[in-house]
Amino acid sequence: MSPQDFEHLIAGVTNPIAGRPLDDALDAWLNATWPNGSPTFAALENACREDVANGWMCQREAGGLRYGRVIKPLPATHGFSVDVVQMKDLAGPHHTHPHGEIDLLMPITPGATFDGRPAGWCVYGPGSAHRPTVANGEALVLYLLPQGAIEFTPAPA
Template sequence: MSARSDFDQIIGDVTAAIIGRALDQNLETYLNKAYPAAGGAFRTLAKACEAGIAEGWLCNREHGGIRFGRIIKPSPTSGHFSVDVVLMDNIVGPHHRHPNGEIDVIMPLDPGAQFDGRGAGWLVYPAGHAHNPTVTGGKAIVLYLLPDGAIEFT
């Protein structure tokens, strides 16, 4: 399989498993158990993201030292989630709010790299959460699923 087909398959599996679920701590716990950072699906997704960045179909834009890009728009096929991927290296991103919440997949490229204080794994923010996305300790890829693609930069 190609990196893109691996990427699409795993994202499809994840979104199918979480359709209709509340974005809360229970979902975060579920995702970290069902798709653990040390597991095959997570590792395959991380490798697909690395390949996608190298091949230019992921993170094909850059602003303020952050590479980013929306790879999947919200649709019935994606469970009404958009899928965006960012590549950040010891940087604080622009403040924004998630009116419908956010699901993050944190994939450190450097040992000790963290996103918003968290290492490899899944992080779920509830509806209304606002933050400055921050990567410390090195470089990390962060994939995020946004219900209906909703994000408000402040």
């Protein structure tokens, strides 16, 4: 899939969520609307796997992570940026989400979890923070960030 085709696919996801609060209701809506196994989930998962294999996604590597920002915040994506990270049994760098974060876990290893959750969507509200953690194997995680806002911070003691 070309970067332009991927942007078009993402716009189909960001259009109905643009302007909605990033909260538990959106988390539930995403998991009900595009659950693991749905055509939209499968399209996103297949695109990410294919594009990582083709080398234009997850071009950087550090600390056991493969990662990269694949779309900057654009009007076409309703102000969301898109990052994709490939992780295996590790916790990534601690960060905060000034405007929130929407994550899509796509396990490579069956049963892999993201922050303790199975394949699917996970929404963090504005001001939340975490060390994104993949356990029980390997996974791709797609991150939607409003206005691309993320702040890497020291983990709390």
